[in-house]
Amino acid sequence: MAGAAVKHDYHLVNPSPWPILGAAGIFLLMLGMATYMKGMFGVPSGQWWVMLPGAVWLTWVLIGWWGDVLRESKGGDHTGVVQISLRYGMVLFIASEVMFFVAWFWGFFEMAIFHEVRADPSQTDLANLDLEALQGWSSWPVLQVDGERVKTFDPFHLPLINTLILLLSGTTVTWAHHALQVGDRKSAKLGLLLTVVLGLCFTALQVVEYAEAGFSYDGSLYGSAFFMATGFHGAHVIIGTIFLFVCLMRLMAGGMQPQKHLGFEFAAWYWHFVDVVWLFLFAFVYVVPHLVWPGGAGAH
Amino acid sequence: MSSDSATAAHGGHHDDHSPSLYSLSRWLFSTNHKDIGTLYLVFALFAGLIGFAFSGLMRAELFETGFQVFEDGQQYNVITTMHGLIMIFFMVMPALIGGFGNWFVPLMIGAPDMAMPRMNNISFWLLPASFALLMLSMFVPAQATGDATGFGGGWVLYPPLSGTVGHGGVAMDLVIFSLHVAGISSILGAINFIVTILNMRAPGMTLHKMPLFAWSVLITAFLLVLALPVLAGALTMLLTDRNFGSKFFVPAGGGDPIMFQHLFWFFGHPEVYIMILPGFGIISQIVSTFSRKPVFGYLAMAYAMVAIGFIGFIVWAHHMYTVGMGVELKAYFVAATMVIAVPTGVKIFSWIATMWGGSIDFTVPMLWAIGFIFLFTVGGVTGVVLANAGVDYSLHDTYYVVAHFHYVLSLGAVFTLFAGWYYWYEKMFGVKYNGMIAGAHFWLTFIGSNVIFFPQHFLGLQGMPRRYVDYTPAFEYWHQWSTYGYYIVAVGTGIFLIGIIESMVRHRKAEANPWGEGATTLEWTLSSPPPFHQYNDLPRIR
Numbered sequence: 001m002a003g004a005a006v007k008h009d010y011h012l013v014n015p016s017p018w019p020i021l022g023a024a025g026i027f028l029l030m031l032g033m034a035t036y037m038k039g040m041f042g043v044p045s046g047q048w049w050v051m052l053p054g055a056v057w058l059t060w061v062l063i064g065w066w067g068d069v070l071r072e073s074k075g076g077d078h079t080g081v082v083q084i085s086l087r088y089g090m091v092l093f094i095a096s097e098v099m100f101f102v103a104w105f106w107g108f109f110e111m112a113i114f115h116e117v118r119a120d121p122s123q124t125d126l127a128n129l130d131l132e133a134l135q136g137w138s139s140w141p142v143l144q145v146d147g148e149r150v151k152t153f154d155p156f157h158l159p160l161i162n163t164l165i166l167l168l169s170g171t172t173v174t175w176a177h178h179a180l181q182v183g184d185r186k187s188a189k190l191g192l193l194l195t196v197v198l199g200l201c202f203t204a205l206q207v208v209e210y211a212e213a214g215f216s217y218d219g220s221l222y223g224s225a226f227f228m229a230t231g232f233h234g235a236h237v238i239i240g241t242i243f244l245f246v247c248l249m250r251l252m253a254g255g256m257q258p259q260k261h262l263g264f265e266f267a268a269w270y271w272h273f274v275d276v277v278w279l280f281l282f283a284f285v286y287v288v289p290h291l292v293w294p295g296g297a298g299a300h
Numbered sequence: 301m302s303s304d305s306a307t308a309a310h311g312g313h314h315d316d317h318s319p320s321l322y323s324l325s326r327w328l329f330s331t332n333h334k335d336i337g338t339l340y341l342v343f344a345l346f347a348g349l350i351g352f353a354f355s356g357l358m359r360a361e362l363f364e365t366g367f368q369v370f371e372d373g374q375q376y377n378v379i380t381t382m383h384g385l386i387m388i389f390f391m392v393m394p395a396l397i398g399g400f401g402n403w404f405v406p407l408m409i410g411a412p413d414m415a416m417p418r419m420n421n422i423s424f425w426l427l428p429a430s431f432a433l434l435m436l437s438m439f440v441p442a443q444a445t446g447d448a449t450g451f452g453g454g455w456v457l458y459p460p461l462s463g464t465v466g467h468g469g470v471a472m473d474l475v476i477f478s479l480h481v482a483g484i485s486s487i488l489g490a491i492n493f494i495v496t497i498l499n500m501r502a503p504g505m506t507l508h509k510m511p512l513f514a515w516s517v518l519i520t521a522f523l524l525v526l527a528l529p530v531l532a533g534a535l536t537m538l539l540t541d542r543n544f545g546s547k548f549f550v551p552a553g554g555g556d557p558i559m560f561q562h563l564f565w566f567f568g569h570p571e572v573y574i575m576i577l578p579g580f581g582i583i584s585q586i587v588s589t590f591s592r593k594p595v596f597g598y599l600a601m602a603y604a605m606v607a608i609g610f611i612g613f614i615v616w617a618h619h620m621y622t623v624g625m626g627v628e629l630k631a632y633f634v635a636a637t638m639v640i641a642v643p644t645g646v647k648i649f650s651w652i653a654t655m656w657g658g659s660i661d662f663t664v665p666m667l668w669a670i671g672f673i674f675l676f677t678v679g680g681v682t683g684v685v686l687a688n689a690g691v692d693y694s695l696h697d698t699y700y701v702v703a704h705f706h707y708v709l710s711l712g713a714v715f716t717l718f719a720g721w722y723y724w725y726e727k728m729f730g731v732k733y734n735g736m737i738a739g740a741h742f743w744l745t746f747i748g749s750n751v752i753f754f755p756q757h758f759l760g761l762q763g764m765p766r767r768y769v770d771y772t773p774a775f776e777y778w779h780q781w782s783t784y785g786y787y788i789v790a791v792g793t794g795i796f797l798i799g800i801i802e803s804m805v806r807h808r809k810a811e812a813n814p815w816g817e818g819a820t821t822l823e824w825t826l827s828s829p830p831p832f833h834q835y836n837d838l839p840r841i842r
Contacts, residue, residue: 008836010500012412012413013417013418015330015331016418016421019419020328020425023425026426026484027433030474030477030481034470034473034474037473037543038469038473065418085495085496088498088499089416089491089492092490092491096487096491096526096528096529099526099530101533102530102533103529103533104533106530107548107563110556111556111559141554143554145547217544217546218545219547221548224546224553
């Protein structure tokens with residue numbers, strides 16, 4: 001694959017227009033988002049189409065870039081050592097995603113556990129907090145700004161079903177993976193298709209759940225944290241579903257070898273990551289507030 | 301090792317010929333770590349000169365009481381904020397990590413390039429995009445109404461100043477997006493460095509044989525991957541609070557602005573180590589080279605950086621002692637902060653021990669390195685002073701803090717940057733610089749920056765608060781010294797630029813290894829400049 005004098009297996013990538021075009025796309029998208037939010041250059045705020053040029057441009061770049069990656073893979077550039085690099089890269093990318101969710105859980109936990117330290121007038125002497133008097137989670141979520149009480153979800157209805165759906169999709173993707181490894185492409189396709197369908201079911205049920213929420217996004221920190229954390233999770237579910245769908249398409253088109261299918265593995269890793277984030281969300285954003293807050297249980 | 305002609309003779313499926321220096325596509329579409337490193341350095345130089353000009357406006361304004369340069373406080377605050385953001389995100393980080401990291405990590409570990417060359421290029425090109433958003437923010441409305449422009453809430457972006465009440469206009473939104481883009485750039489770059497260092501070391505180069513500069517970049521990259529996403533989360537909360545009514549930092553809805561400070565500094569403290577650790581690596585290489593001795597306590601030096609990186613994640617609230625946290629919490633953060641002095645001390649003493657008994661060559665990079673060790677120690681001990689919550693109550697947000705962090709950054713990180721510049725200049729550009737000019741640059745910068753920042757300790761102890769456009773006449777004396785110092789550094793910076801031009805015009809051909817037997821790392825085995833693709837035959841380390 002490499003020239004006569006090159007005695008290593010690393011992949012020296014050819015010059016590519018995608019990076020600079022991608023940076024330009026992100027620049028356009030950011031400019032569009034700022035214009036949408038506040039209005040700029042004579043365009044009033046709230047015009048959603050201003051985000052389109054950047055989004056379309058960026059989508060084009062991603063398709064072109066990843067298309068090149070696939071062509072290079074088929075051309076034999078992804079040697080053993082290059083595959084290890086790609087694996088490390090994906091692991092680190094997921095690690096950075098985990099830290100992104102840490103920020104949202106941080107916001108949630110800090111206010112869930114310590115909200116009284118901020119809100120209780122009797123706790124002004126911060127040097128000598130009366131820890132006994134603090135109720136922590138049991139007095140949270142607080143009231144909304146409109147005076148309504150936050151009604152948390154009953155986690156053992158729709159959220160539990162969604163948890164089961166996501167866990168089941170974790171097993172179907174593993175089924176598909178094992179089938180692919182032993183060359184049973186028919187089962188691999190079926191398993192992957194099931195995973196994609198389960199992912200879509202999860203997203204659909206999340207939409208139903210959002211419509212039934214007993215609190216609002218801008219009503220309190222609970223609402224903001226709930227919708228942003230589950231919303232970012234939902235965005236990751238959608239991205240993961242697309243990722244798995246692309247793998248399914250490649251599988252249908254005859255791609256993916258039993259011994260070499262990094263795209264599939266990365267999609268599966270990503271899917272498991274999304275799954276684990278959901279388990280944390282389910283436990284701490286749904287179940288705990290429901291169980292410990294007296295106004296939560298049965299208020300639904 | 302392969303020379304230019306040897307490489308050019310072999311064809312690969314990729315182009316082994318060095319493309320013309322004047323080819324536009326070579327620079328725009330680059331997948332070559334050395335070219336991308338050069339792009340980073342040029343960008344950092346450009347952004348650094350803008351940031352430096354901004355500090356000139358500030359020093360001219362503060363030369364005497366009353367208004368000199370600016371019409372109002374907002375303008376001054378915008379320039380202060382931009383100076384901080386530019387110097388951190390667009391000068392120090394691109395130069396040390398993007399510039400020297402890209403150039404020398406692959407060369408030092410014996411790798412032909414970075415692991416993901418295309419991703420390397422987008423890491424770079426996101427920076428001009430991010431910088432453009434930041435610059436644009438200075439010219440768009442600060443508030444929903446009124447003529448004020450730009451964001452003037454300080455580089456730490458605390459709400460409510462960065463919220464709708466403080467800065468309700470589009471300027472702050474652009475600052476948020478700018479930092480989002482810079483963050484993506486740094487995360488991608490960091491992933492690339494970790495993968496390259498873990499997977500592409502030459503045969504025989506175990507982690508415990510790897511040069512300390514590569515170690516420093518490895519640790520820095522881990523800090524970036526773990527810290528930046530938290531900033532991204534905090535910035536997103538700020539963005540939704542500003543635009544979609546979420547209540548993260550709004551007390552009326554159960555949120556709290558202090559929470560932003562926690563999130564910000566959980567990123568912000570690792571960030572200061574992100575800026576200094578690559579410099580530590582550079583200083584280790586230089587001190588060892590010009591003392592003609594292996595670095596003293598190599599493994600301790602490597603793991604001291606690991607320790608600094610780890611502790612960097614658990615000391616963040618020492619930036620916010622005055623927000624009203626409990627005494628126990630403050631006691632913890634004081635103790636944890638002081639612990640940092642231990643691994644840092646290991647480094648300082650090991651550099652001195654490396655020089656001890658060495659045959660020291662006082663070249664220009666060595667001058668910068670010794671200047672760094674001295675001045676960083678000054679900044680380090682004022683850091684120990686500020687680590688005490690009780691002392692910090694009176695010094696918080698005064699010029700003492702400004703003096704402290706400029707001693708560790710402008711006289712610390714920037715000195716390492718110039719040390720690396722003069723250490724590797726001939727290797728990178730293939731021409732020799734004029735030692736007299738480079739020496740003049742060092743001495744003017746060394747003297748000037750001390751004249752700027754040493755008096756600021758006195759100003760802080762006298763009670764001069766930071767981020768103020770005006771002050772009582774009592775502070776004028778030391779402010780004037782500080783401004784004189786700026787002019788000295790400005791002359792030094794002019795000489796620095798003249799030095800670059802002189803070396804390019806005279807074009808004295810550089811040797812492969814100008815530093816002699818002390819320079820033992822792999823980059824000195826290559827020609828200057830190195831071939832377009834090096835190590836087609838990987839070096840073997842015994």
